Amino acid sequence: MEKPYVIGIDMGGTGTKFGIVDAKGEILGQGSIVTPDYPDINDYINALYEGVLPLVEKTGGFSKIKGIGIGAPNGNYYKSSIELAPNLPWKGNIPLGDLLKAKFNLPVAVTNDANAAAIGEMTYGAARGMKDFIIITLGTGVGSGIVIGGNVLYGHDGFAGELGHTTIRRTNGRLCGCGRKGCLETYASATGVARSAREVLENTTEDSLLRQIAADKITSKDVYDAAVQGDKVAKEIFDVTGTILGEAFADFIAFSAPEAIIIFGGLAQAGDLIFNPIKEAMENNVLPIWRNKVKVLPSELKASDAAILGAGALGWEAK
Amino acid sequence: MEKPYVIGIDMGGTGTKFGIVDAKGEILGQGSIVTPDYPDINDYINALYEGVLPLVEKTGGFSKIKGIGIGAPNGNYYKSSIELAPNLPWKGNIPLGDLLKAKFNLPVAVTNDANAAAIGEMTYGAARGMKDFIIITLGTGVGSGIVIGGNVLYGHDGFAGELGHTTIRRTNGRLCGCGRKGCLETYASATGVARSAREVLENTTEDSLLRQIAADKITSKDVYDAAVQGDKVAKEIFDVTGTILGEAFADFIAFSAPEAIIIFGGLAQAGDLIFNPIKEAMENNVLPIWRNKVKVLPSELKASDAAILGAGALGWEAK
Structure with missing residues (x-):
């Protein structure tokens, strides 16, 4: 048996x-x-x-x-x-x-x-039936798994798929835990979102629920909670984060032309708040042959x- | 038979x-x-x-x-x-x-x-025996072929591998033929090098053989000819171009962890003039796990x- x-x-x-x-x-x-x-x-x-x-x-x-x-x-x-x-x-x-x-x-x-x-995701989730897709995990860090022709991409040494450490900001990029600057992870991870929150709050005088929290204590969860209550500044933080992710996705598509990019992790729970700016920035930045062609989907697996x-x-x- | x-x-x-x-x-x-x-x-x-x-x-x-x-x-x-x-x-x-x-x-x-x-290159050239490598073709445009596990990467729609159209400059990027801005191609193609030549010449008062040519007539071939004669400005143009390529390569490595990146086309003929700045920028920008691990090689096929x-x-x- x-x-x-x-x-x-x-x-x-x-x-x-x-x-x-x-x-x-x-x-x-x-x-x-x-x-x-x-x-x-x-x-x-x-x-x-x-x-x-x-x-x-x-x-x-x-x-x-x-x-x-x-x-x-x-x-x-x-x-x-x-x-x-x-x-x-x-x-x-x-x-x-x-x-x-x-x-x-x-x-x-x-x-x-x-x-x-x-x-x-390929076996049980949103990528069932897909042979070419990318999963981006948004958590404490930003990880990725790349599937090509139904197989995980490991590269020549087993370490392929470190998309959280591609450079999304070459000028004045944020310092990353890896020692480099401007990595996607420094913007799109939970700590990156919290950091963006502090920046956005500093750069505006707009009132916000987030101002009730000490700036260095704000978490990405707080930003989410404020955004679902309609907080304008919190929404702006999601826009900033989603835009950077969408810009990065446009380059990932130029590499492997996936059928879909699937987002996994806490931030994916934010729904349209994060998916809308991602899709908009991705479509604005992707090469014309891929416009309106590559799906951006939330994970279908329970975290x-x-x-x-x-x-x-x-x-x-x-x- | x-x-x-x-x-x-x-x-x-x-x-x-x-x-x-x-x-x-x-x-x-x-x-x-x-x-x-x-x-x-x-x-x-x-x-x-x-x-x-x-x-x-x-x-x-x-x-x-x-x-x-x-x-x-x-x-x-x-x-x-x-x-x-x-x-x-x-x-x-x-x-x-x-x-x-x-x-x-x-x-x-x-x-x-x-x-x-x-x-x-895989069948007869510099990538014989390799299963994971990237070839970058530097010509009028910048093209790429990505090999994963011995197979060319085509993606879900057959168009994968447009690395010349990944964004290498998000701020004040050069306008590309594809309608987008800051594509690698606008810097590393033959026309990109000519454009860099005009910029570098404008930004310095340094004497150069290239000043004998009308600025809008300078070709990447002229830059090469001047550089092999020891022209400082021409070398600087190769440094600028190689640095941008090396920065881009560091991100490509984070994607597919290739054994080597092979450079094909006119610019590859420039030897150390272009390979040295590429390698230096790539090593300075790549994630530590890939430092001194990924080869940068010239094509071994007659163009x-x-x-x-x-x-x-x-x-x-x-x-």
Whole structure:
């Protein structure tokens, strides 16, 4: 009999979530551990095993599991490793795939979190049936997963698809965590939006709900809450953010001519507030052959499940 | 017996070159016709046939020909057509593949000129053995061919890889032929270099060989000739051009993580004059994970043969 389940693991800097997933994208059971609680990677692997074991037992044992897929920051698909991930407790290169394989005695595939989201979207979400699309994840950072002809683009070294670190402002660009200036991430991430909020508030005398919050405490969530109440300044902040994203998307289209660009993460929840300026700027900046041709869509996966589903989907082809 | 030859056709706005190519990349015979001499596409196809026929007869007849590959401006691989090419005498969509198939009774594959160059480079040139690389063609315009996992990237509609029309200057960008502003092409094409020459000459009082030429007559060839004679201003023009290319390359790497970026066309002949500033700017702008990792190489194909070779290589897999 075909093995009916996979294990999907979503490793993040703060938490690691995992679940048992079936072929339809149902999560049959899930759990989590606190990533930084395990400064030794071996303890982390053991804790993961202890967390997963009862879920596996509930669904019929390890003989029903086809493989493990794991999405991890700086996860490298080719090497099944994590390399130099700044937000994880382990330094250097971690042979994550080998460690999991040894512990679970199952095939393992490793990728980064944005690529896992792309696979999830293609298997269960807004990109079902698409062979060429890009997913942009808007969170603490800006990540991306690029799908070409039905396959995730890994490039010659496994690191392709760092669209959050393409340069969108070459003059007076904001300093990025990567050490460079003007990266898309510095404008379109949650912290980028908060930063734009402070700039917009400084540059106008317009009244705003956001002025009730200390400038250095404003979050992208506050901007959203104000915008849905009709706050003009908050809407302006979404316009600024969406315009920059749309400009960037026009260049991404010139590269890979995707059928759609799918937006995943908190900011995608803002609906028209962010999608309208994105689409407008994208259409204004894209080469004429692509005008009114490339879709911009919100993710169709529940944010809390997407990475588990995506990583799980990768588990089907793990070796 | 395997059919040992293909026909490679390089269609340009001024001339169309064609040749019979063997599996090793030898051109066994070649000829050309003047593209705008045939305002009717059917006359063009007939003239092409008349030109190719004696070459085919010399190499053993049509039974030895596996297929035809043709690189054409705005050539679409999926549709085997030319769509809205501004520099060709025929308007609208031309079903080039069908017309050639009907006339030659051979399998035909159509692509654009930069993709043909990429295939040529992969089959016979600097990208032999590479599966992930980008070729940038620097000519009247700036074209590109992107290879992912050994396949040319066509995108969902066949038009992917328009890197000459990614935006490299968002503020005060130069007006591009495509109607947009700040495209890479407006800086790195032959006309872009000539334009930079006029700007640099205006912005300095430094003496230069280029001042002997009327400002509006300066060509990129003049800049090259002056630079090899040690002209400081001409070198500065190459620095400006190379820096912009290097900045653009850093973003291309973030997209597809290629093993190499290969430069094809007149400007590539300038050697260190252009390669040094490109490499310096690319390394200064690329994300740390790719530092000193991605090669920048000159094409290894003779400029006059590359497009015939590339189109020919496409002919092997024509259907």
